[in-house]
Amino acid sequence: MSWSAAARSPSDWARRRPDLTAALALAAITLVLFAPTLLSGRTVSPMNILAERAPWHTVIAPVPPPNAALTDIAQVFHPWLLYAGEQIRGGVIPLWNPHEYTGAPFFGNGQSALLFPVTMIAFVLPAAVAVTVISWVKLLSIGVATYWFLRMLGPGPGPAFIAACGFMLSAPVIGWLQWTFASTFLCLPLLLGAIKRLRERRELRALVLVAVVVTLDVLAGYPQAAAQALVVATAWALVLAARAGGGLGFLARYAAAVALGLGLAAVQLVPFVEYVRESFVFVYRSQWTPIFSAPFRSATTFLMPYYYGVGKEAWGVWQFAVQTGYVGIVTLAVLPLGARAALRRGEQRFFVGLAAVGLALHYGLPGVSLAAEVPGFSLGTNLRLMPVIAFALCVLAALGLEALRAEKPDRVVPWLVGGWFTAVAVLVLVAIAQDHTRAAARQMILSLPVQYAIGLIALTLATIIVVRMMAGLAPARGLSALAVVQVASLLPLAATYNPSVDRGAFFPTTPAIDYLRREAGHQSRVLMPGTVALTYGLFEAQGYDGMSPRRLVEITGVVGTGGALARGFLQNTVALHGSEPLSGIRILVSPVLDLLGVRYVLMAPGAAPPRPGLALVYDAADARIFRNDGAVPRAMLVRQARCVDDPAALEAIRGRALDPRREVLLADCASPPASADGAGAGPGGSAVIRDESANRVSVQVSTDRPAYLVLSDTWFPGWAATVDGHPTRVWRANHTLRAVVVPSGAREVVFTYAPRSLRIGALISVVALGLVALAMIPGWRRR
Amino acid sequence: MASPVKTLATAAILALAAAPASAALPAPPFDFSLSPAAVTEGAPATVRIAPVRAPSAGAPETYDLYLALARTDEASFLTEDGAWSPSPVPYARAVGVNAPPIVRQWPRAWPPGEHAFALLVVPVSADPLARSAWRYRPVIRWLDVEPRASGDASPDYATVAILVVATLGAIAAVWWTVLEGRRGTRRRGLACAP
Numbered sequence: 001m002s003w004s005a006a007a008r009s010p011s012d013w014a015r016r017r018p019d020l021t022a023a024l025a026l027a028a029i030t031l032v033l034f035a036p037t038l039l040s041g042r043t044v045s046p047m048n049i050l051a052e053r054a055p056w057h058t059v060i061a062p063v064p065p066p067n068a069a070l071t072d073i074a075q076v077f078h079p080w081l082l083y084a085g086e087q088i089r090g091g092v093i094p095l096w097n098p099h100e101y102t103g104a105p106f107f108g109n110g111q112s113a114l115l116f117p118v119t120m121i122a123f124v125l126p127a128a129v130a131v132t133v134i135s136w137v138k139l140l141s142i143g144v145a146t147y148w149f150l151r152m153l154g155p156g157p158g159p160a161f162i163a164a165c166g167f168m169l170s171a172p173v174i175g176w177l178q179w180t181f182a183s184t185f186l187c188l189p190l191l192l193g194a195i196k197r198l199r200e201r202r203e204l205r206a207l208v209l210v211a212v213v214v215t216l217d218v219l220a221g222y223p224q225a226a227a228q229a230l231v232v233a234t235a236w237a238l239v240l241a242a243r244a245g246g247g248l249g250f251l252a253r254y255a256a257a258v259a260l261g262l263g264l265a266a267v268q269l270v271p272f273v274e275y276v277r278e279s280f281v282f283v284y285r286s287q288w289t290p291i292f293s294a295p296f297r298s299a300t301t302f303l304m305p306y307y308y309g310v311g312k313e314a315w316g317v318w319q320f321a322v323q324t325g326y327v328g329i330v331t332l333a334v335l336p337l338g339a340r341a342a343l344r345r346g347e348q349r350f351f352v353g354l355a356a357v358g359l360a361l362h363y364g365l366p367g368v369s370l371a372a373e374v375p376g377f378s379l380g381t382n383l384r385l386m387p388v389i390a391f392a393l394c395v396l397a398a399l400g401l402e403a404l405r406a407e408k409p410d411r412v413v414p415w416l417v418g419g420w421f422t423a424v425a426v427l428v429l430v431a432i433a434q435d436h437t438r439a440a441a442r443q444m445i446l447s448l449p450v451q452y453a454i455g456l457i458a459l460t461l462a463t464i465i466v467v468r469m470m471a472g473l474a475p476a477r478g479l480s481a482l483a484v485v486q487v488a489s490l491l492p493l494a495a496t497y498n499p500s501v502d503r504g505a506f507f508p509t510t511p512a513i514d515y516l517r518r519e520a521g522h523q524s525r526v527l528m529p530g531t532v533a534l535t536y537g538l539f540e541a542q543g544y545d546g547m548s549p550r551r552l553v554e555i556t557g558v559v560g561t562g563g564a565l566a567r568g569f570l571q572n573t574v575a576l577h578g579s580e581p582l583s584g585i586r587i588l589v590s591p592v593l594d595l596l597g598v599r600y601v602l603m604a605p606g607a608a609p610p611r612p613g614l615a616l617v618y619d620a621a622d623a624r625i626f627r628n629d630g631a632v633p634r635a636m637l638v639r640q641a642r643c644v645d646d647p648a649a650l651e652a653i654r655g656r657a658l659d660p661r662r663e664v665l666l667a668d669c670a671s672p673p674a675s676a677d678g679a680g681a682g683p684g685g686s687a688v689i690r691d692e693s694a695n696r697v698s699v700q701v702s703t704d705r706p707a708y709l710v711l712s713d714t715w716f717p718g719w720a721a722t723v724d725g726h727p728t729r730v731w732r733a734n735h736t737l738r739a740v741v742v743p744s745g746a747r748e749v750v751f752t753y754a755p756r757s758l759r760i761g762a763l764i765s766v767v768a769l770g771l772v773a774l775a776m777i778p779g780w781r782r783r
Numbered sequence: 784m785a786s787p788v789k790t791l792a793t794a795a796i797l798a799l800a801a802a803p804a805s806a807a808l809p810a811p812p813f814d815f816s817l818s819p820a821a822v823t824e825g826a827p828a829t830v831r832i833a834p835v836r837a838p839s840a841g842a843p844e845t846y847d848l849y850l851a852l853a854r855t856d857e858a859s860f861l862t863e864d865g866a867w868s869p870s871p872v873p874y875a876r877a878v879g880v881n882a883p884p885i886v887r888q889w890p891r892a893w894p895p896g897e898h899a900f901a902l903l904v905v906p907v908s909a910d911p912l913a914r915s916a917w918r919y920r921p922v923i924r925w926l927d928v929e930p931r932a933s934g935d936a937s938p939d940y941a942t943v944a945i946l947v948v949a950t951l952g953a954i955a956a957v958w959w960t961v962l963e964g965r966r967g968t969r970r971r972g973l974a975c976a977p
Contacts, residue, residue: 284914286807287807287808287914287917287920288807288808288914288917288920288921290853290899290901290921290923291923292854292899292923295897317897411965414961414964414965415961417957417961418957418958418961421953421954421957422954422957422958425950425953425954426950426954429946429947429950432943432946433938433943433946436939436942436943437937437938437939439930449942449945449946452946453946453949456949456950456953457953459953460953460956460957463957463960464956464957464960467957467960467961467964468960468964470964471960471963471964471965472964558914560856561856563856563857564856564857564858567857569856569857569858569869570857570858570869570870570912571856571857571858571912572851572852572853572855572856572857572858572859572912573858573912573913573914574851574852574853574858574901574903574911574912574921575852575853575854575855575856
């Protein structure tokens, strides 16, 4: 091979395979972000948040400074991945999480996303590695899926690549990356692309593709975004149907595909619906959901992602991922070109409409915000539309760049680009002039004037390249320059927003945690900061899954972060969406600390007892632990029962008129089961949890008389029980707990969680899978 | 657009528009406003609460009206005399649905910040924080209380001037490129002319 041929070959290779090259470039960008972390023994996780709390302050350094906006990751999503991985590797599909909320559905909670392919990485790799790989795979998938859709829509490789970078590294994607919410961003381009293919090809395979993507969307683990994506997809299908010829048939095929997709996802969807009906979040949101909007000034974040700061220096009304719309400088620069190009081409107008509606809802345009109250939307929280807006803007950017590449610009276009640049620069300058002296803004490391200067230089550069392309700069050179500007403008945020920590700091144990493991074990509950007890195999009554079992909340008091209670104030229920955590402090100040079996309370070193009657049993540098001797054990025998309706049960429990060691309140009965009632008071027996996994609890009981075995775990549809292998009824006891009647003698009581909703869902999914298999058989496809 | 598709699309839009909001609570029989939309900390604002519609059949004729902050973690209620209370205090007690509008001065708006206010309309003596007692959804209105002296610096005119100059420079660079491009295009057009 000659020198010149060798030198030419890489570019020739890339020119012949533009799509593969683009995909590899996207992969290379994501590798730049994640490879150093993976190779250096670190993990992308905001564990530094725990550094501010006992007992982890002794083993985790608060470096970089914790970003409270990532708390959900440290307290919910990463603990879940760890728990799911451990359970699956142990041969158990964790349908139930007994460690939080005194027990709650896990598989069906809507966000654990156990069937989403990306989650399965946590089933194979150690959790501290898996969380990084999952973020990497999600990010790359979002980029490649966006590129695939854009290419299908029409733009060439260069414009599609630049726009795909814009979405992949946008502030909404990076900000939400470690939530399951981000998994749904992958489904949006896939869904729209699959629907377009279905419109173009009357093939069963195209129908199946839509169905599979709908399934992925549902399984991704963020029901609200899945529903929003389906609304967007249906609007897109209606727009595509408007093309001449075969519109109704296409819509029928689309409807069939969606039905098939929902059917495939039924195994997760039906248990989720069951949990929704039993959840506290549904109680609140079906009643009223506060609808808020972002201040229009936060549109400055399209030029300056750090306008409102990050972490401890954040000063905006909403958290970073909610209010920041940054999609890259090139995306912003070519937006008017994209809008103009889209408005001239039938179906592509859809993306102008999508961006406009999304922005109107986000910024609360009068009247339009009422749309947030329509069925479905009002069950979610608004202000979750920024990813959809970012996607629409990136599609418009691709269309604008394509017009720049392939079309001869008319006279208006340069004026449009120049005018847009001027408007953006002046409007943001006005905002800066007003905000740069704010006390909060002045405390940011990167001051607003400096941020503006950086943004202005980048936007000027991008705009000049665009204008030069209109004036004759070779499209390939222009697009290459724009690609560099785009990636350079996006990488700093993508590389710094999600912190990494040493893998050893991923849910490390401390002497205090070891003490709790030893003393509490399975027999009693603990109360410690956050909701991470499940990562240590401990059991707690607080919890956070965005749903919350409603009967538990009815006896403890409403959900909430606990911040108000900690400061001695009343929780403001007006501000609640119902999806907030059930905090530890709520449990602590509730009248049911004893009833729920919370025996150990972990506090900061030197802390005073949080309530009277607690004994100090552990005092060291990492924490103080107090023992609550009034707490009932998780499993205990009770001799007396009373049948009461829910209001009476709540009144007795919240009014502390129930002695849970002596009596149990049963629901849904007229009189207590004869076999145990009236057996008299007094212990006369024992109950010990012998064996436990996610979906099963085995209790060894010994009693000289018939008794009620009360397990202070959440009652929920789907729990069944046997006594020595014979099925027995699981009573709803003390409003939210479980009880069974136990005859005298030594008995083994086994509680098993196998909800009918799962069986129904699985049956529907199997039928749907059969239909898909049929559709893929060549003979059927031809029909 | 093919007409059946148009019909279907229209039907879908109408169905969506006609569907009742899934938030079950109806709008209250009172509305309220805060004026002006932005005030300086310590300056007065006007609160106006007025009946707007008859309550549904069987609903009480009188209500306690609460003005609460809608986005704070801690409960905060505006009292009749313009102070804040951490426990529920009605802004107006036992107000009839046919009562004249309530117009009151909030003498000193405080604290600074962009506040979402909620008007809670609950039966007389009901706990406004117990959402199970609500018959109506809250009405949300915003008020921006600008800080008067909160540690904000006075405008940094030198920095602003530099930014203005930089902005003008950037705008000039872009427009120079635009105009230069047009001239170049015209020259190329002339060169190619027959």
